[in-house]
Amino acid sequence: MFGKLHYYVEAEVVRNISETSRVNTLVLKLGQCMDIKPGQFLMVWRPSDGEIPITPSLTQEDTVCLTIEKVGFTSSRLAGLKAGEKIFLRGPYGNGFNLEYPGKYLLVGGGTGAASLTPAYLKLVEKGVQTLFLVGGRNSDNLVYVNKLRELKANIRIATDDGSLGFHGTLPEFFKEIIAESFFENVLTIGPEKMMVKIAEECHRNGIRCQVSLVRIVKCGIGFCGSCALDPVGLRVCVDGPVFNAEEILGTDFGAYMRNEAGRRVEVTL
Amino acid sequence: MFGKLHYYVEAEVVRNISETSRVNTLVLKLGQCMDIKPGQFLMVWRPSDGEIPITPSLTQEDTVCLTIEKVGFTSSRLAGLKAGEKIFLRGPYGNGFNLEYPGKYLLVGGGTGAASLTPAYLKLVEKGVQTLFLVGGRNSDNLVYVNKLRELKANIRIATDDGSLGFHGTLPEFFKEIIAESFFENVLTIGPEKMMVKIAEECHRNGIRCQVSLVRIVKCGIGFCGSCALDPVGLRVCVDGPVFNAEEILGTDFGAYMRNEAGRRVEVTL
Amino acid sequence: MHPDMKVELAGLALRSPLIVASGVLGSSTGLIKRVSENNSVGAVVTKTVTYNPRNGYENPTAVDLGFGFLNAMGLPNPGYLDYKNELAELRDKIEIPLIVSIGPSNSEEAAEMVKALNDVSDAFELNLSCPHTEKLGLEVGSDPEKVRSITASTRKYTSKPLFIKVSPNVTDVVEIARAAVEAGVDAITAINTLKSMAIDVNAMKPVLSNTYGGLSGRAIHPIAVRIVYELYEALEVPIVGCGGVYDWKDAIELILAGASAIQVGSAIAYSNDFKIFNDIEKGVNDYLVNKGFGSIKNIIGLAHKC
Amino acid sequence: MHPDMKVELAGLALRSPLIVASGVLGSSTGLIKRVSENNSVGAVVTKTVTYNPRNGYENPTAVDLGFGFLNAMGLPNPGYLDYKNELAELRDKIEIPLIVSIGPSNSEEAAEMVKALNDVSDAFELNLSCPHTEKLGLEVGSDPEKVRSITASTRKYTSKPLFIKVSPNVTDVVEIARAAVEAGVDAITAINTLKSMAIDVNAMKPVLSNTYGGLSGRAIHPIAVRIVYELYEALEVPIVGCGGVYDWKDAIELILAGASAIQVGSAIAYSNDFKIFNDIEKGVNDYLVNKGFGSIKNIIGLAHKC
Ligand SMILES: Cc1cc2nc3c(=O)[nH]c(=O)nc-3n(C[C@H](O)[C@H](O)[C@H](O)COP(=O)(O)OP(=O)(O)OC[C@H]3O[C@@H](n4cnc5c(N)ncnc54)[C@H](O)[C@@H]3O)c2cc1C
Numbered sequence A, B: 001m002f003g004k005l006h007y008y009v010e011a012e013v014v015r016n017i018s019e020t021s022r023v024n025t026l027v028l029k030l031g032q033c034m035d036i037k038p039g040q041f042l043m044v045w046r047p048s049d050g051e052i053p054i055t056p057s058l059t060q061e062d063t064v065c066l067t068i069e070k071v072g073f074t075s076s077r078l079a080g081l082k083a084g085e086k087i088f089l090r091g092p093y094g095n096g097f098n099l100e101y102p103g104k105y106l107l108v109g110g111g112t113g114a115a116s117l118t119p120a121y122l123k124l125v126e127k128g129v130q131t132l133f134l135v136g137g138r139n140s141d142n143l144v145y146v147n148k149l150r151e152l153k154a155n156i157r158i159a160t161d162d163g164s165l166g167f168h169g170t171l172p173e174f175f176k177e178i179i180a181e182s183f184f185e186n187v188l189t190i191g192p193e194k195m196m197v198k199i200a201e202e203c204h205r206n207g208i209r210c211q212v213s214l215v216r217i218v219k220c221g222i223g224f225c226g227s228c229a230l231d232p233v234g235l236r237v238c239v240d241g242p243v244f245n246a247e248e249i250l251g252t253d254f255g256a257y258m259r260n261e262a263g264r265r266v267e268v269t270l
Numbered sequence C, D: 001m002h003p004d005m006k007v008e009l010a011g012l013a014l015r016s017p018l019i020v021a022s023g024v025l026g027s028s029t030g031l032i033k034r035v036s037e038n039n040s041v042g043a044v045v046t047k048t049v050t051y052n053p054r055n056g057y058e059n060p061t062a063v064d065l066g067f068g069f070l071n072a073m074g075l076p077n078p079g080y081l082d083y084k085n086e087l088a089e090l091r092d093k094i095e096i097p098l099i100v101s102i103g104p105s106n107s108e109e110a111a112e113m114v115k116a117l118n119d120v121s122d123a124f125e126l127n128l129s130c131p132h133t134e135k136l137g138l139e140v141g142s143d144p145e146k147v148r149s150i151t152a153s154t155r156k157y158t159s160k161p162l163f164i165k166v167s168p169n170v171t172d173v174v175e176i177a178r179a180a181v182e183a184g185v186d187a188i189t190a191i192n193t194l195k196s197m198a199i200d201v202n203a204m205k206p207v208l209s210n211t212y213g214g215l216s217g218r219a220i221h222p223i224a225v226r227i228v229y230e231l232y233e234a235l236e237v238p239i240v241g242c243g244g245v246y247d248w249k250d251a252i253e254l255i256l257a258g259a260s261a262i263q264v265g266s267a268i269a270y271s272n273d274f275k276i277f278n279d280i281e282k283g284v285n286d287y288l289v290n291k292g293f294g295s296i297k298n299i300i301g302l303a304h305k306c
């Protein structure tokens, strides 16, 4: 009755799967089931290593997978955990994807995005919805979660910047070709923001409903610190998002500016 | 979800009925329904007049009656309220009577006790249980709630100390006669403690299950200030009572000692 | 009947007594603009801005306790110079008073900050009460002499309405507030958070990276009511009540205790719009109607015994 | 495995770390006896006894807030001389330590009281922290020098373990506790209630007859955790954690913060037995088993960063 007195759900690392040199997937066993909708995120804490937001790549009762790219201190520490080690989760937070829209779904994942889109993919399959999954990376060694997606029998197409596997070029370039071939009513995308904004613009031009999952500096995760705001519209990634209909945020700081940890407006670089 | 933010239920005095020169009944309209079991009590507050425990004499959805004897400052102020004035109620508190025991019920009310027993009487009637109501007072002008009980078609017998009405003698004396005439499996009693202890002892001798409603100094009403304790057994009138099976408390301070407002053990005088 | 919800606060005319508390919108001018478009909001206090930019503390920075929240953000902000430019852009786009919260650590910083921010603000709120930030906040705000000198220095360089935000983490809050009033503040905001902490029993560690944080929300409301009541008894300046306001009853309680206006902070957690302000305003309005008051002003301080 | 739940507290051997907090049993020796028969209870603190008898404040004296409670009982008690006789009778009838709480308003009262009560108590808890009683409690307990002199005087006349109960209503609780330690206390109980109030929006009046009261229960737990943690960092004496303990997690949090034992107060509200102590003890026991600790002693202060 009086809230979350455990504060965190304890989780044990069951396995650490190396996806690429920069990305690992932690398979976690939870001390307590969590009900997480596709696209919602968790705050993942390890004392003295810090806490970061992660959109899980698998959510099955008491098993959760986190696919983490080592971009800095906390993500590197978490991505390096061994079986048996404990971490602590709070959430789920945010809105998640809206999967009720009719029509086919094209999922576009860059970097760890392919992993984070997997729960949405599984949900769509369960609903009998037709999907295609585009996965991109710099080269064939940089692709995340492709084997897992194959295992899950996803209909996958691959793009690499250097052409070492699949389409030779960026995901937005590939995306253009794909939607020229066959129309999709819906796009879900997670990846570097510069990539997502291009996908979103392309969708806008083609009348495709596009949902993007945004990254901003998430601190509280519950909507009362303002750290994760998307300006100038004043939307909070942690409670109004992280998933936005692209139409709502095109023309904002999306793809251009974000706020750093001090709340200063800085350019989006990736 | 987060408790009683109104703190009190506001109630408006609809009518003030003079029962005797020392006793009045307030008919109250509540701002909010209260679900009160027979024998439970309310804390009745009026700013600057104070707050006292009262066992209601009628509890019907949003109407509650309080029958109050003017024994001191707060009770006199409350008993003197006029129609339209507001008072504030919290509760209900305490256990109330157990009316599930099989057999006939003899209700014994001294002073305002007859009034406070009325909800139990009504409940028993509703259950089709056979009852007899003994009402006592010093003289015929001192009888409380008799007209009301007649109106409610209660089976009443009266005792007055001076014989001005009904049996000539005290309630315990009358009680002895009554149970000699016809056996009752259960007794409920509210009244002066010296009277109740005599009734309880009589019940003990005769194998009658007797429930008494005890008065001690009630301050918090919720069991965490210890003010209302019955020693040496350490029972709290506000949460363990106010109703006790007489068997459990015969031989304790019941009828002999209570604690005053300072927590000092003093003799029971009435 | 439509009761008058307008209040006059140390020279600020507010269309509603409800003010967004400092910090809960971060440094986002977008959020300030968005919340200012809600008709139930009377004014906005910015995130406390400091002399130098601050990243704030590492995560975890927040704990949801159910009956309140802990936070140890660590006053993240871009610094007053940078933020001044953002506020300059924002200023013409909003229709309600913008109260700029400043967190100087000494008189010199205070002076420079208000001089720079004078043009972009309608009022200042001096925050010397953050319970978990070294050298800023409480270390200053618990010492009446420091409060007096920083307040005096701020007062010297601005003629805008000046509020001081006081902390409950002191033995005698009236003493601190009185020092500020004597040094020239126009109003008092009460209260900031209470120094607290949480330990996760499984992790066996303090949750907040800073160990200590500030308790806000429901849990502190009875403390806010007490302090507003005490200040109203002791001082003549208007008081802005803040602390655990979740619904209209909480707001009314603070107003009856003596608050002329109300700040809402934690209650915006989880809400992805700012409907909470509409709900509170409607409740306050209905209360005034039911009790037959024509204006919110009529009930300020009414709970004081006479 | 059955973890060892026994603790040693400033010379007192407790069969369980759970102690009944002062005041919640009033002056009823019957209640003390009854609660002492619960195996999960390790010791009982009496209601604070003062030099002179006190009736306490008029009703209303308590408010249930849902997330905590307010009370302004006003230290009702029969005075130390009268109570001494009752405790003398009780003493042989209970098997666990009886900690007598005393609330002197100066050194002379303290001396006389301990001299009289020495024979009937196993330890003393010096309560200089009640937030709503004039001349007693906080008026004394917020001044390190008064705390020092009253403590010294108490210490002089008793060799029984001596606890001091500290208040959260001060700027620097460590300073107060340190003064008491220097003057000879053996352990610190933290915390007493927070000065607070409630106003009924319909009555438009403060609910408590004394206007101000003390906030206890869930709402103050994060403050208790913080203060226990601070005291543990700063001082060497054992700490008894008190404040908002409703379940085993609350208890563990305080123990990890540094408490050697735990007091339970408000959580006995509404309960017509004392099963809450059994529930907490079982939870603590299971926790120790799950985490593989052989004794409660092993986890005291474990949350402190190393
Ligand atoms: C809703 C959401 C879901 C995410 N899901 C994933 C995921 O599934 N897999 C994954 O690898 N990454 C995910 N991220 C990004 C991930 O949180 C950051 O990479 C991580 O926080 C970096 O922290 P660090 O300490 O390792 O790096 P730092 O050295 O602290 O920072 C490196 C960069 O990471 C970003 N960053 C830092 N702290 C945060 C923060 N608290 N919140 C957001 N961004 C931050 C900043 O851009 C910063 O410049 C997600 C972010 C959000 C907001």
Ligand SMILES: Cc1cc2nc3c(=O)[nH]c(=O)nc-3n(C[C@H](O)[C@H](O)[C@H](O)COP(=O)(O)OP(=O)(O)OC[C@H]3O[C@@H](n4cnc5c(N)ncnc54)[C@H](O)[C@@H]3O)c2cc1C
Pocket: B041, B050, B051, B052, B053, B054, B055, B056, B067, B068, B069, B070, B071, B072, B073, B074, B075, B076, B112, B116, B214, B215, B216, B217, B218, B219, B237, B242, D059
């Ligand atoms: C559970 C319960 C139900 C009661 N129901 C009724 C009822 O239906 N009708 C009725 O007339 N009376 C009832 N009483 C008694 C009533 O509460 C007291 O008469 C009243 O509190 C006296 O308050 P006062 O300020 O008028 O008198 P005071 O001058 O303060 O005291 C007069 C005497 O009343 C008793 N008393 C005072 N304060 C309290 C208190 N807080 N709690 C209990 N006793 C107190 C003491 O014995 C005292 O000596 C009930 C008491 C209890 C405990």
Ligand SMILES: Cc1cc2nc3c(=O)[nH]c(=O)nc-3n(C[C@H](O)[C@H](O)[C@H](O)COP(=O)(O)O)c2cc1C
Pocket: A220, A224, A225, C021, C022, C023, C024, C047, C048, C069, C071, C073, C075, C101, C127, C165, C191, C192, C193, C215, C216, C217, C218, C220, C242, C243, C244, C245, C263, C264, C265, C266, C267
């Ligand atoms: C996340 C968060 C950040 C805050 N930041 C500030 C701040 O920068 N400056 C300030 O004066 N108060 C700050 N506060 C305190 C609030 O303004 C407010 O005083 C306190 O939270 C009590 O109100 P509430 O219970 O409505 O939240 C912050 C509070 C929270 C929850």
Ligand SMILES: Cc1cc2nc3c(=O)[nH]c(=O)nc-3n(C[C@H](O)[C@H](O)[C@H](O)COP(=O)(O)O)c2cc1C
Pocket: B220, B224, B225, D021, D022, D023, D024, D047, D048, D069, D071, D073, D075, D101, D127, D165, D191, D192, D193, D215, D216, D217, D218, D220, D242, D243, D244, D245, D263, D264, D265, D266, D267
């Ligand atoms: C009704 C009540 C009476 C109290 N009386 C005393 C007292 O006489 N002496 C004392 O030191 N503390 C007293 N306290 C404070 C408690 O002992 C305890 O410190 C405080 O309530 C916090 O603990 P809790 O949250 O478990 O209740 C009282 C508390 C309550 C609720």
Ligand code: FES
Pocket: A217, A218, A219, A220, A221, A222, A223, A224, A225, A226, A227, A228, A229, A236, A237, A238, A239
């Ligand atoms: S992270 Fe705090 S508001 Fe979103």
Ligand code: FES
Pocket: B217, B218, B219, B220, B221, B222, B223, B224, B225, B226, B227, B228, B229, B236, B237, B238, B239
């Ligand atoms: S009146 Fe407080 S315990 Fe019964």
